[in-house]
Amino acid sequence: MSMKTIVRLVDSVTIMDVSGRITLGEGCTQLRELIREQLSKGNKNVLLNLGDVSYIDSSGIGELVSSYTAVSNQGGSLKLLNLTKKVQDLLQITKLYTIFDVHDDEAKAISSFSASA
Amino acid sequence: MGLARAPVDMTNEASTVEMTFESNLKYVEVAEDVVRRVCTTAGFEEEEEQKIEMAVHESLINAIWHGNKNDPAKQVWLKFQIFGDRLEIRVRDQGNGFDPDHVPDPLAESNLLKVSGRGIFLIRAFVDEFRVKNVAGAGTEVTLVKRFNRTMKSHEGGTDREHEDYSTSS
Numbered sequence: 620m621s622m623k624t625i626v627r628l629v630d631s632v633t634i635m636d637v638s639g640r641i642t643l644g645e646g647c648t649q650l651r652e653l654i655r656e657q658l659s660k661g662n663k664n665v666l667l668n669l670g671d672v673s674y675i676d677s678s679g680i681g682e683l684v685s686s687y688t689a690v691s692n693q694g695g696s697l698k699l700l701n702l703t704k705k706v707q708d709l710l711q712i713t714k715l716y717t718i719f720d721v722h723d724d725e726a727k728a729i730s731s732f733s734a735s736a
Numbered sequence: 737m738g739l740a741r742a743p744v745d746m747t748n749e750a751s752t753v754e755m756t757f758e759s760n761l762k763y764v765e766v767a768e769d770v771v772r773r774v775c776t777t778a779g780f781e782e783e784e785e786q787k788i789e790m791a792v793h794e795s796l797i798n799a800i801w802h803g804n805k806n807d808p809a810k811q812v813w814l815k816f817q818i819f820g821d822r823l824e825i826r827v828r829d830q831g832n833g834f835d836p837d838h839v840p841d842p843l844a845e846s847n848l849l850k851v852s853g854r855g856i857f858l859i860r861a862f863v864d865e866f867r868v869k870n871v872a873g874a875g876t877e878v879t880l881v882k883r884f885n886r887t888m889k890s891h892e893g894g895t896d897r898e899h900e901d902y903s904t905s906s
Contacts, residue, residue: 677854677855678852681852681853681854684849685851687849712858713858714843718848718849
């Protein structure tokens with residue numbers, strides 16, 4: 620049960636619908652490569668839809684942080700959409716919940732990019 | 737949040753499940769299946785089961801990745817024991833060990849955006865006890881303990897360490 624991602628571009632925002640496991644190994648590597656690929660294309664507004672993520676471990680959390688930093692360093696912003704309770708709890712106990720801009724409505728999340736641009 | 741108790745032998749005899757596998761991340765998912773089955777047998781509800789699964793997952797990753805350095809010639813040993821009042825899980829590797837008291841605090845401002853260093857913290861957050869035993873020349877054994885009566889205790893107004901963990905770290 621590996622990680623799968625569908626990448627969409629809506630109003631200059633790259634939306635990644637991630638499903639499966641973001642764990643040490645394949646999942647983390649895939650996410651890193653996808654983010655790098657988008658940044659190399661100049662897509663700096665990234666919305667990670669984690670609604671179908673079944674499992675995320677400490678390395679997966681680290682990869683989210685790494686993605687956030689990579690996008691921010693390029694002058695863009697990375698936001699999170701549709702967190703499951705499990706992922707939300709993990710971000711809360713690791714004190715990362717306040718670092719990320721978290722949304723539960725895709726349309727509002729997309730418009731928030733232009734508001735902050 | 738109550739706990740459906742499994743028909744576990746209430747004597748001092750523990751029900752034991754044991755497995756050994758080579759240091760390869762692909763076996764972590766296999767072990768997680770076993771964790772879920774053991775948790776169901778022990779009577780843990782889903783939310784607790786997920787926490788235990790995550791704590792074991794992180795322990796196995798530590799054993800394979802940090803302890804055995806991903807060396808397939810080195811083995812990881814996993815043991816579950818269901819006692820009358822608790823589930824004990826031991827994970828042993830063949831690595832050089834670590835000192836849990838000298839693991840950087842991932843909640844410190846300067847560490848918040850670090851990519852790694854949250855594994856031990858999550859294990860501690862998700863089980864009642866976490867012990868590390870370094871055996872010179874033989875590897876490292878970590879013990880995770882999850883008690884059955886913790887949620888019941890909180891209903892009775894007793895101490896619930898899990899809730900303390902959440903409140904101090906959120």
